Amino acid sequence: xxxxxxxxxxxxxxxxxxxxxxxxxxxxxxxxxxxxxxxxxxxxxxxxxxxxxxxxxxxxxxxxxxxxxxxxxxxxxxxxxxxxxxxxxxxxxxxxxxxxxxxxxxxxxxxxxxxxxxxxxxxxxxxxxxxxxxxxxxxxxxxxxxxxxxxxxxxxxxxxxxxxxxxxxxxxxxxxxxxxxxxxxxxxxxxxxxxxxxxxxxxxxxxxxxxxxxxxxxxxxxxxxxxxxxxxxxxxxxxxxxxxxxxxxxxxxxxxxxxxxxxxxxxxxxxxxxxxxxxxxxxxxxxxxxx
Amino acid sequence: xxxxxxxxxxxxxxxxxxxxxxxxxxxxxxxxxxxxxxxxxxxxxxxxxxxxxxxxxxxxxxxxxxxxxxxxxxxxxxxxxxxxxxxxxxxxxxxxxxxxxxxxxxxxxxxxxxxxxxxxxxxxxxxxxxxxxxxxxxxxxxxxxxxxxxxxxxxxxxxxxxxxxxxxxxxxxxxxxxxxxxxxxxxxxxxxxxxxxxxxxxxxxxxxxxxxxxxxxxxxxxxxxxxxxxxxxxxxxxxxxxxxxxxxxxxxxxxxxxxxxxxxxxxxxxxxxxxxxxxxxxx
Numbered sequence: 001x002x003x004x005x006x007x008x009x010x011x012x013x014x015x016x017x018x019x020x021x022x023x024x025x026x027x028x029x030x031x032x033x034x035x036x037x038x039x040x041x042x043x044x045x046x047x048x049x050x051x052x053x054x055x056x057x058x059x060x061x062x063x064x065x066x067x068x069x070x071x072x073x074x075x076x077x078x079x080x081x082x083x084x085x086x087x088x089x090x091x092x093x094x095x096x097x098x099x100x101x102x103x104x105x106x107x108x109x110x111x112x113x114x115x116x117x118x119x120x121x122x123x124x125x126x127x128x129x130x131x132x133x134x135x136x137x138x139x140x141x142x143x144x145x146x147x148x149x150x151x152x153x154x155x156x157x158x159x160x161x162x163x164x165x166x167x168x169x170x171x172x173x174x175x176x177x178x179x180x181x182x183x184x185x186x187x188x189x190x191x192x193x194x195x196x197x198x199x200x201x202x203x204x205x206x207x208x209x210x211x212x213x214x215x216x217x218x219x220x221x222x223x224x225x226x227x228x229x230x231x232x233x234x235x236x237x238x239x240x241x242x243x244x245x246x247x248x249x250x251x252x253x254x255x256x257x258x259x260x261x262x263x264x265x266x267x268x269x270x271x272x273x274x275x276x277x278x279x280x281x282x283x284x285x286x287x288x289x290x291x
Numbered sequence: 292x293x294x295x296x297x298x299x300x301x302x303x304x305x306x307x308x309x310x311x312x313x314x315x316x317x318x319x320x321x322x323x324x325x326x327x328x329x330x331x332x333x334x335x336x337x338x339x340x341x342x343x344x345x346x347x348x349x350x351x352x353x354x355x356x357x358x359x360x361x362x363x364x365x366x367x368x369x370x371x372x373x374x375x376x377x378x379x380x381x382x383x384x385x386x387x388x389x390x391x392x393x394x395x396x397x398x399x400x401x402x403x404x405x406x407x408x409x410x411x412x413x414x415x416x417x418x419x420x421x422x423x424x425x426x427x428x429x430x431x432x433x434x435x436x437x438x439x440x441x442x443x444x445x446x447x448x449x450x451x452x453x454x455x456x457x458x459x460x461x462x463x464x465x466x467x468x469x470x471x472x473x474x475x476x477x478x479x480x481x482x483x484x485x486x487x488x489x490x491x492x493x494x495x496x497x498x499x500x501x502x503x504x505x506x507x508x509x510x511x512x513x514x515x516x517x518x519x520x521x522x523x524x525x526x527x528x529x530x531x532x533x534x535x536x537x538x539x540x541x542x543x544x545x546x547x548x549x550x551x552x553x554x555x556x557x558x559x560x561x562x563x564x565x566x567x568x569x570x571x572x573x574x
Contacts, residue, residue: 043438043468148337174384174465176336176495178534203468206539243470248498248539252561252568259565261572270542277547277568284572 002030002066003165003197004054004086009063011049023049025221026063031165031199036191038212038229039201042243045218047201051167054199055086068164084113087163091170093154097142102133102153105142109161127160130190132182148179159190166191167199172207180204184211206247209233209268217244230266249273295457295489296348296379298323301357303343303512316355317343319512327456330483330490332503332520336534340512345461345493349379362456377406380450382460386442395437395445396421396430402453413452420452421445423486424478440471444478451482457489458482464496476502497524497538501559508535525557540564547571 011024024046031037041047052058053065056072056079064071072082087109090096099105106127110120128138131152137145142153155171171187172180188211191198202208208215208229215232217225219242225232233239236246236254246254253267253276263276303318317340325331335341346352347359350366362378364371380402383389392398396417403413421427424444429437434445443463450458460479464472476499483490492503500506506523508516510533516523524530527537527545537545544558544567554567 042470043440146338174337174462176534177536179337205469243468245469248561249543252540252543252564255561255565256568259569261568270539270546273539273543274546277543278550280572281552 001033003033003068004031005066005069006030006054007063007066009053009060009065011053011058011060015061022221024053024060027221027223028063029216029223029226031197033197034195035197036188036211036213037197037199038208038215039199039218040203040205040208040215040244041218045242046221047218048169050218051088051169051199051201054165054167055088056082057088084109084161085163086165086167087158087161089155089158089166089168089171091173093158093171094142094147094150097150097154097157100141101139102128102142102145103138105153106138106156106160109157113161123160123162124156127156130159130186130193131156132186148175148183151175151183155187162194163196165197165199167201169201170203171200172202172204180207187211205233205245205250209247209250217242229268233268234265236265293327294324295327295329295362296323296325296491297358297360298344298347299358299360301344301347301354301359303340303347303352304355317512318347320357321509321512321514323507323514323517325457325489325491328483328487328489329505330480330492330503331505331507332492332494332500333507333509334494334497334500334535335509335515339509341493341509342461343512344509345381345459345491348457348459348491349381350375351381377453378455379457379459380453380455382443382446382450382458382463384462384465386439386446386466389446389449390434390442393433394430395426395432395434398434398445399430399448399452402449406453416452416454417448420448423451423482424448425474438471439467440474443467443471443475447475447478447482451488455488457491459491459493461493462495463492464494464499472496472499497536497541501538508533520559521557524559 006027006029009024009027012020012022014020039047053060059073067082097105103124106124107120110123133152133156142150172183184207212229215229216223217232233246233250236251239246247268249270250268253263253265253273256263257265261280263280267273267276298321301318301321302316304316305314333341350372353367359366361375364375366375390398391401399417399420400413403416421430424447426444426448434442464475479490480502482488494500501520506520507514524537524541530537540558540561544554544564547554552571558564558567
């Protein structure tokens, strides 16, 4: 069953002014419960507008958004509930840390949900574990943490609300390759354990390719593709025309294919590309032997 | 050519933190020479000291011990700070933090105005700078309506208009989408090749580092590797141990090499990788 259903939503900023800009134009799609959805698109394609609509920070001009079958704007006064269910981690979330201790900062969301002290404690500990924050950091000031630790603390604050849908906007921006890999695999582990729905917005095609079940591609305010990572990235030329790229390894496979080498252009990791090339090499080897 | 920036046994320590604890040295004995007209990429993981080093090139940070000499001037010499900053411009990660004016061409003119360049000369420099980054047609636009890549190119134009001999860029593409990244990288490469501007590029993206003539890898505040992209990226295992990636093309070639196939020691680009594979497949 779909956890989120988007029906014909449109949104125009600055309506009636000379700065009027259509950010989303008649967008419809469904997100399955428990899936890991990657969202890609060029700057200004409508990705950020879309995710802000999904947790009720923006209201669509037209169309509706169903969360577990119910229109999120059915009772506008209860929109807060939607924001607890659809947790949002913004870009550079570490700038939003504000409490005296990391523990209090992570507890801020659960506290607003009016959970008991015990429950709050439990959620904080769990969230810290999911994001790989060492327990001894919890009683420090968030401002004494390193950049990577601050990022984790901020993400933990959203995870602690135990959302049904977790949205992350460029969670790994500015981290080095190892820090990025570590953070993404923790998010993946969290998703596998918690079995909730995760939406990840990123400009890194390599990261998106590796981690997502399906990928939503936005272009000029419209959703143009929604398919498996393999199917999306096998349409490399179309993505390039939209100002996107495919992972370098996928591009190498695509170019080899264009030269008549029978490799699978859906290879998304170096390992997959390597085994494709090995396959061709062993075929060639067999052919030479036959002659 | 000739030495333009010389870093001699540079040690740097940030001021003590709030608890009064002594912080460790962020840079521990860097020796580095950058020649006029070079394009150097500086890579290293978070906390390796690469951004700290970048801020030494135009006297934003001063060495705790050791020296940084820019075109014969020591950055420690107060009298020269202004001249050094005229010679070495700095572009930062987030374009939104670097744009000050409401119209593109006014933003580009800002630096020149502060240098006291005569108005007629500013007009010419601004036009030339905007043409150099391919943003001339946007000169009358408002910067906040531009894409990330365009904003970053406007920020670069603002530096170019001050006619520096060297531009230091600290992760200029970290916040950009793929097209924006390409735009900024081709602008940087062109400024180096055609205008002879010395470029020092701090980056996490190995695909960008391969475009440089030289790659310097910093780890734990020291220069760990220094060589051509080919030399540095042939050390795949070593780079991985030091929390760095190699381009996927390089890694694929490395795996083939590891299986005993006859491929080059190191490839850097998609085209080189494809050429190597086609050669293997040729009967």
